[in-house]
Amino acid sequence: MISQSERELPGLSIEDVPVDTGAVSSKLQSDGGDIGLGRFLTPPPGFRKETLVHESVLVTLSFSHPLAGSESIELQDLGDLPLLLWTREQNPEYHDALLEICYGRGPSPLILVSPPLIVGARSYLIAEGRAFSLVPESAANHLPASLRAIPLKTRATLPLEMLWLEHDPRVIVPQFLDIIRSEARALG
Numbered sequence: 001m002i003s004q005s006e007r008e009l010p011g012l013s014i015e016d017v018p019v020d021t022g023a024v025s026s027k028l029q030s031d032g033g034d035i036g037l038g039r040f041l042t043p044p045p046g047f048r049k050e051t052l053v054h055e056s057v058l059v060t061l062s063f064s065h066p067l068a069g070s071e072s073i074e075l076q077d078l079g080d081l082p083l084l085l086w087t088r089e090q091n092p093e094y095h096d097a098l099l100e101i102c103y104g105r106g107p108s109p110l111i112l113v114s115p116p117l118i119v120g121a122r123s124y125l126i127a128e129g130r131a132f133s134l135v136p137e138s139a140a141n142h143l144p145a146s147l148r149a150i151p152l153k154t155r156a157t158l159p160l161e162m163l164w165l166e167h168d169p170r171v172i173v174p175q176f177l178d179i180i181r182s183e184a185r186a187l188g
Helices: 002-008 024-031 092-103 121-127 137-142 173-185
Strands: 035-038 047-062 083-086 111-114 133-136 147-151 157-165
Touching: 002 173, 024 035, 024 157, 035 173, 047 121, 047 137, 047 173, 083 092, 083 121, 083 133, 092 133, 092 157, 111 121, 121 147, 133 137, 137 147, 157 173
Parallel strands: 083 111
Antiparallel strands: 035 157, 047 133, 047 147, 047 157
C-alpha cells in the first residue's frame, strides 16, 4: 500500500512506524501519528475507527512439521502442540479472540508467552516444531522462510481496523485512506 500511495500521491510523505501488538492507539496519541492499522483498536480522542476487512486467520507451523504440506488443517490435528502467543495485557480482545478460535475448535493448547511479534525473537520455537501460532493472512508475507502459514479448514477471521484523525485538514488524506481501503479489500 505504501508503494501504491507513493506512486499515486507523490506529495504524500509516509513514515511507517511498526508498533507492538496492542500499542497502535497509544502510539498515535503519544507520538502524534495520523493513521494506524491494527486489530481490536480503541480510538483515542479525535480519531475515528473503521473496520476495513475481516481477514482470514492462518496456522503458522515449522516447514518440517508433518502437517506443513497440507492445504488446510484443523487445530485438533496439532495434538498437544503449544500455542505461541503474546501476553493478554498487550491487547486483551485480540488475545481472547485467538484463544476463542482454539477453544471453539476443540483444543485448549498450552500457551507459551512470547514477545509482541510472533515473527520475532521467539519464532524459533515454531521453526523447531515446538509450537504453533495463529496469524492474520497479511502477516504470512512477513514470516521467516523456516515457517509456513496454512489456512484453517473452517475459516476464522480477525478484523483489520484503521484509526485516523477525524478532522485532518490535508486534502490528500481522504485519497490515502481510499488506497488503504482498497488494499484491505484485497485481503478479504
